[in-house]
Amino acid sequence: MHLQPIPIICLLTTITTWLIHTLLQRQKTNKYINTDRKPGEWIPSNFKRPRAPPYPEWDIHTTKPIPYRPFKHGPKNTITMGLRRMKWDEWIELDNHYLRYHDDKARRIKERGTRCSRTAPEAMDAAMELLEELTAYLPERYPSMFCKTATGITNTITQETFNTTRPLREDPMQTCGRLIQDDLALMLERPDGEYYLLAGTILLAGFWRLEDKYGMRLSDIHTSGSVPGFREKLEKGMGNFFRRMRAEDPVVRNNYFIQVDDNLAWSSSIGSEDSGAVSWNSAEKNRAVGCHFFRSERQSLRRLPRTGAVVFTIRTYFEPVTALAREPFVPGRLASAIRSWGEDVARYKGREKYGEVLLEYLDRMHEVQVANGLDLEKEDEVSNYPF
Numbered sequence: 554m555h556l557q558p559i560p561i562i563c564l565l566t567t568i569t570t571w572l573i574h575t576l577l578q579r580q581k582t583n584k585y586i587n588t589d590r591k592p593g594e595w596i597p598s599n600f601k602r603p604r605a606p607p608y609p610e611w612d613i614h615t616t617k618p619i620p621y622r623p624f625k626h627g628p629k630n631t632i633t634m635g636l637r638r639m640k641w642d643e644w645i646e647l648d649n650h651y652l653r654y655h656d657d658k659a660r661r662i663k664e665r666g667t668r669c670s671r672t673a674p675e676a677m678d679a680a681m682e683l684l685e686e687l688t689a690y691l692p693e694r695y696p697s698m699f700c701k702t703a704t705g706i707t708n709t710i711t712q713e714t715f716n717t718t719r720p721l722r723e724d725p726m727q728t729c730g731r732l733i734q735d736d737l738a739l740m741l742e743r744p745d746g747e748y749y750l751l752a753g754t755i756l757l758a759g760f761w762r763l764e765d766k767y768g769m770r771l772s773d774i775h776t777s778g779s780v781p782g783f784r785e786k787l788e789k790g791m792g793n794f795f796r797r798m799r800a801e802d803p804v805v806r807n808n809y810f811i812q813v814d815d816n817l818a819w820s821s822s823i824g825s826e827d828s829g830a831v832s833w834n835s836a837e838k839n840r841a842v843g844c845h846f847f848r849s850e851r852q853s854l855r856r857l858p859r860t861g862a863v864v865f866t867i868r869t870y871f872e873p874v875t876a877l878a879r880e881p882f883v884p885g886r887l888a889s890a891i892r893s894w895g896e897d898v899a900r901y902k903g904r905e906k907y908g909e910v911l912l913e914y915l916d917r918m919h920e921v922q923v924a925n926g927l928d929l930e931k932e933d934e935v936s937n938y939p940f
């Protein structure tokens with residue numbers, strides 16, 4: 554049998570169209586990536602963050618934390634970065650837990666200093682840019698708490714005034730950390746084209762310590778924490794994503810963990826913060842469900858326009874599992890999600906230590922909801938990822 558000429562022409566046309574399309578696409582992307590720059594160099598972008606409107610009716614006493622419930626029914630074990638576009642106004646989220654976070658952070662900076670909050674000399678300009686960005690954004694978004702001054706910013710509720718002109722009185726990352734509820738990390742590209750964690754203020758991260766990751770390459774941070782599926786599925790994509798990221802395209806993702814103690818700053822059940830290696834192996838098995846806490850993280854990523862550093866914000870929300878389980882559909886969905894974790898995810902998240910107790914409890918709470926008339930057909934109408 555020989556091929557008819559018309560199908561061959563069709564095929565050729567298709568291939569040519571595809572090639573042209575791909576090349577055009579690539580050129581378009583290249584313009585955005587600005588490949589004229591050498592790795593490790595950044596041509597300042599003239600992008601300016603749009604002015605943020607005040608957070609609607611924000612109040613330090615009444616604005617509740619956003620109830621992220623970032624899990625879906627199994628089986629869906631896909632490992633992805635799970636990124637969504639971030640709305641500029643929503644860069645930093647503050648709520649009525651602010652003062653507790655603020656005081657915890659101040660205490661941690663005092664107790665642990667540079668072990669949990671520091672800036673490498675080569676990242677100093679980037680840290681200053683981050684401080685300037687926060688100093689500009691916070692008074693726009695939270696005018697009832699922040700006020701811009703000639704030399705920096707004032708928190709009118711805690712009565713702190715920060716002078717952000719050099720020479721600074723403290724590490725700029727520490728000041729950044731005092732302003733918001735989030736932990737922060739700055740990743741900088743070096744001439745080898747890789748991203749390195751060169752500044753951070755990691756005060757309430759629960760499971761990881763800045764001192765273990767400081768100065769590390771992005772990919773080593775994940776492999777050293779044995780993030781499941783990272784090598785196989787995420788490493789290359791993440792590197793490319795960082796290199797191509799534009800100052801105008803911020804993203805967010807959500808994440809969650811279970812913890813079997815009530816310590817927001819450091820989950821002591823995996824070991825003392827001052828011990829060498831920490832691991833789920835040291836956690837007590839089958840603790841009562843009253844000791845189970847739900848830790849959800851909202852992470853944002855953006856590139857700073859002037860220095861080109863990538864800012865990673867990590868906002869932790871923390872509450873007892875028993876509180877979550879009262880919400881319609883949540884115990885059923887959380888149980889299903891936890892059951893759907895693959896072996897590697899389950900190991901990373903320590904399921905062996907609490908799975909039995911937690912799943913038994915969540916199933917029971919789900920049954921109570923169903924017995925009380927929960928309409929399972931309605932779940933899609935009321936729950937929308939990540940809520």
Ligand SMILES: *[C@@H]1O[C@H](CO)[C@@H](O)[C@H](O)[C@H]1NC(C)=O
Pocket residue numbers: 704716717718719720721
């Ligand atoms: C702010 O800090 C700079 C540099 O340390 C100093 O020169 C200036 O007087 C300070 N301004 C105020 C208002 O404290």
